[in-house]
Amino acid sequence: MNGARVEFRGLRRTFGTTVALDGLDLTVEPGELIALLGPSGCGKTTALRCVAGFESPDAGAVLVDEEDITRVPANRRDAGMVFQSYSLFPNLNARDNVAFGMRVRKVPAAKRHARAAELLDLVGLPSQGDRYPHQLSGGQQQRVALARALALEPRVLLLDEPLSALDAKVRVALREEIRRLQLSLGITTIFVTHDQEEALSIADHVAVLKDGRLEQSGAPAEVYDRPATPFVAEFVGTMNHLPGVLSGDEVEVVGQRLPVHGPKPGSADVDVLVRPETVLVTPAEDGEAVVITSSFRGASVRLRLRLGDGTEVLADLPGHDAVRLAPGDRAGVRLVERPVLVAARAAAPAEVVLAGD
Known part of the structure; x- marks a missing residue:
């Protein structure tokens, strides 16, 4: 997979009187994993959903490899998204969940089944393909959701607090697995979290948001050691x-x-x-x-x-x-x-x- 360059240009989104994004400017370089970090209500998930096409900004633009995708329908964007709640189909086994997007795109059955098996092996579940979601642990369900997002070889991978429902030990193991996969595939990844330890440990860059605005963006060590504002200093560590x-x-x-x-x-x-x-x-x-x-x-x-x-x-x-x-x-x-x-x-x-x- 080849990572894409993602740009937020003056992105603004309001919900009634609530300002979710207030002129967000941020660039994610090809193949980079960036963590959007901040408290609840800071705008990080709204920014992610604007890339996915699930939210339309009131002003500004989202660009992928310099192409303005702001008004492109979600199903025509080359992005894969993993939700906090996994959102697996309960009536489909793990293999069919992973293959679902390929079936919608009418990929031949033999090819999509082979691809699904390959991806389940990639995320460490080679023998779980016949199991249904209720037969899998939370960590295994999240791995299936990740494999499903990767099945269509997206240029951008979007992760919306994907580990928040897991216990501490599984979270650490799975975030390391996500980082390993991201590096091996070279896919541009935007990772939303409110957990500062998670952001610092997994990301190439960390972007700290407050009230819909970017407070600071930089390498994890820079954000931790040289916070730009008192808010960043308090929130990170x-x-x-x-x-x-x-x-x-x-x-x-x-x-x-x-x-x-x-x-x-x-x-x-x-x-x-x-x-x-x-x-x-x-x-x-x-x-x-x-x-x-x-x-x-x-x-x-x-x-x-x-x-x-x-x-x-x-x-x-x-x-x-x-x-x-x-x-x-x-x-x-x-x-x-x-x-x-x-x-x-x-x-x-x-x-x-x-x-x-």
């Missing part, structure tokens, strides 16, 4: 909020001055956003921080510490470094010397006064 004072292009936080990148709020009092793995912790009898909890996480240990001003901070340390620190111990805290994001200081929650107090 765990983030600490530490009080700081902004001065020009630097911020003072935990006794350090660090460079700032990204947008800056108008006030000097800010929250500094730092990841747990960039918090350095060392045992110190006169340290300003106290270890509250220590959670073993395999190769690392997550510490929760309370700073002198009462702020709590999470720190991820290699296991061999954290064994010297236990709840109640005092420690010194510093941050890795690198640019940080800042956001307007979050207002403290209002104090609740009970009647009679």
